[in-house]
Amino acid sequence: MPLLQSKQLYSSMDLSIRKELPGMLSKMATDHQLDALIMPSFTLVHGYRTKVQAADYVYAMLALLETPMQDKKPSDCFLDAAYCLSRQNKNLLSEGIQSAKKFLSSLFKTVQSILDMKQVNNAGPFLYMFVQEGTVDYKYYSKPHALSLLAMFTLKAYVASSIGSRTRNLSKPLVASAPLDALAETCLMIGIPPVSEVIPRSFFGKAFEQAADKTGSRVRFDYFDSSIVSIHKADRHKFIDALYSLLM
Incomplete structure (x- = not known):
């Protein structure tokens, strides 16, 4: 083309x-x-406008909901995501689609950078990686869904590019973390299941609870998914060490 x-x-x-x-x-x-x-998807046709796939709406809503703009209230982001479903708000939908495209482009570059710089660490029973503050577009990954997408794509790419250890890495889950609030010195942390799981099931919710109790780490379980937590930056390494002990 x-x-x-x-x-x-x-x-x-x-x-x-x-x-x-x-x-x-x-x-x-x-x-x-x-x-x-x-992938198969339902299609919306509104007059002579361009067809819109159901998947386009999903990505647009997520982009509007998890905008990296720090000055925008979560309630406003939620309303934008809801309003973009209306046919009268096609400009908002277009804005969401463009934001989603920028995010996916950033996601590809971030995964490539993580692999090139060998930032995926092997902790024995699991893999882990930290998105460093100051990295290009790091603010994208202070949101749960964005960080989970980064973790999933990184894990798949890491396993696919592993030479000699691909079979072992297929069965290893990944813990990913990214800066959440610079002033509070907190990070977002998420655990995802191995690539080899046919039906992905994460056991990290219980493991995170036990690691927090064992180390006294400042961890908050503020999300519906217990495998997503916020943790104080200073407690992150001892928390990973506790996970290693629990999962061995």
Whole structure:
């Protein structure tokens, strides 16, 4: 595809390229063994506007809900995510889609940087990584869903790129952490199951509780998912050490 065309909105691309795009993507998926590159989805058609997939709404809502803008209240983010579902708020939906595209681009670059700099650490029974404060776009990952996506893509990429230890790493979960509040010196931490899990189930909720009790770490379980916690930055390393002891 010509670079000039790829930089345009889909609705502005040449009609012949738009028709050929599904076939081009299918061929790329086969060549690069990307089984889930194309996924089935419901489609909304509103007049002569560009078709919108259900997946587009999901990514747009998440981008609006988990905006990295520090001056925006969580309640306003929630309302934006809800209002973008209305057909009358197509500009808000477009804003969410553009934000989602920026985030996914950042996600790819961040995963690539983590692997290049060898920031995934092997703790024996599990892997762990920390997103450092000051890293480009690190504020994206102070949100639960964004950090979980980063953790999942990093784990899959790490396992796929492992030479000689791929089989062992297939069965290892990952703990990921990123800065949450610089003033309070807190971090967000999440645990995700191994790549080999057919039905992903995270046991980190109970492990996090036990590690917090064992070390006296300043941990808050403020999220619906108990495998997502906030922890004081100074307690992070001893918390990881406690997890190692529990999971051995």
